[in-house]
Amino acid sequence: MAPMTAPPEIDxxxxxxxxxxxxxxxxxxxDALAPYxxxxxxxxxxxxxxxxxxEALIVIFRNLGGLREPGAIYGWARAIAVxxxxxxxxxxxxxxxxxxxxxPAPGDPQLAADIRDVLARLTPEHRAVLxxxxxxxxxxxxxxxxLAVPAATVRSRLSRARRSFRKAWSG
Amino acid sequence: MNQDWPVTELDPVRRMRVLAAAxxxxxxxxxxxxxxxxxxWETASDLExxxxxxxxDLRSFEITSVRGERMTGHARGRLGQxxxxxxxxxxxxxxxxxxxxxxxxxxVPEGEGTRFAFLGGLRLPGIRLLDPVLRPAIRPLARRPxxxxxxxxxxR
Numbered sequence: 001m002a003p004m005t006a007p008p009e010i011d012x013x014x015x016x017x018x019x020x021x022x023x024x025x026x027x028x029x030x031d032a033l034a035p036y037x038x039x040x041x042x043x044x045x046x047x048x049x050x051x052x053x054x055e056a057l058i059v060i061f062r063n064l065g066g067l068r069e070p071g072a073i074y075g076w077a078r079a080i081a082v083x084x085x086x087x088x089x090x091x092x093x094x095x096x097x098x099x100x101x102x103x104p105a106p107g108d109p110q111l112a113a114d115i116r117d118v119l120a121r122l123t124p125e126h127r128a129v130l131x132x133x134x135x136x137x138x139x140x141x142x143x144x145x146x147l148a149v150p151a152a153t154v155r156s157r158l159s160r161a162r163r164s165f166r167k168a169w170s171g
Numbered sequence: 172m173n174q175d176w177p178v179t180e181l182d183p184v185r186r187m188r189v190l191a192a193a194x195x196x197x198x199x200x201x202x203x204x205x206x207x208x209x210x211x212w213e214t215a216s217d218l219e220x221x222x223x224x225x226x227x228d229l230r231s232f233e234i235t236s237v238r239g240e241r242m243t244g245h246a247r248g249r250l251g252q253x254x255x256x257x258x259x260x261x262x263x264x265x266x267x268x269x270x271x272x273x274x275x276x277x278x279v280p281e282g283e284g285t286r287f288a289f290l291g292g293l294r295l296p297g298i299r300l301l302d303p304v305l306r307p308a309i310r311p312l313a314r315r316p317x318x319x320x321x322x323x324x325x326x327r
Contacts, residue, residue: 021294023194023273024257027266030186038179049179054188057181061193116177135176 015070044085056084089124183263187277195302197292200313225316
């Protein structure tokens with residue numbers, strides 16, 4: 001899985017203007033951050049992605065004043081987006097335990113084995129690990145710190161999540 | 172096998188909810204209007220003619236410069252007060268700000284109608300402290316412009 005392409009750079013002056021209460025700057029920063037937050041929340045929250053992205057952005061903009069280094073905005077926003085996406089996905093109780101035996105075969109017209117199907121068979125926590133490692137390129141330590149779990153837990157979740165992808169691919 | 176990861180896109184009304192939630196002291200409301208998006212936005216985005224009808228404290232609103240989706244406007248109030256507004260206007264999205272005021276509108280198609288959002292409020296130092304009391308009290312101020320827009324659409 002290819003890592004996500006780097007999001008467009010955000011001018012630190014825009015972040016500072018938004019922090020000072022300039023609402024046009026807030027709106028511009030919202031335009032800049034919304035696609036990135038959507039890419040993080042989508043694979044974790046799946047059908048709840050819009051709710052997760054909306055709630056993540058509310059947390060991000062309510063707490064923007066606390067961001068000391070404007071250059072760190074993507075990493076800071078990512079941590080909030082992952083947490084909110086897991087929380088929203090859990091709240092709606094759509095999490096299905098990762099029983100992987102029934103991962104559909106490729107080409108099955110009823111259950112096409114695309115990424116969404118495989119993701120839907122994982123818990124939000126497993127999906128968060130996949131997003132952080134495979135899309136965002138974080139190492140196990142950094143992913144563990146962000147998710148408040150030991151690196152070993154990241155490793156086991158990742159291994160389980162990847163196994164499900166391999167099964168789906170190999171049919 | 173589809174190897175595209177699911178991506179979430181945030182529509183303009185959801186973005187306006189974010190802006191409203193993150194802006195202290197604003198009135199915010201949204202409503203499902205039983206009219207197609209094109210008709211709703213054609214009316215709402217005609218700022219010079221329709222904004223004074225929606226926001227009755229305004230006597231006039233004049234666009235003085237346009238650079239793509241960014242504009243400058245001059246507002247005159249009923250009591251003669253004047254304000255210069257920076258405006259961003261594109262399909263389904265409008266945000267404007269003067270020294271002391273902020274306003275916004277957003278719209279998305281929903282079923283056969285249009286979900287329309289309106290935001291308005293003051294930019295004052297310390298307003299964050301008053302936000303918990305102010306927000307419920309001023310919510311009707313955002314509902315009225317939406318009702319006026321609806322009546323306007325019905326009259327057409």
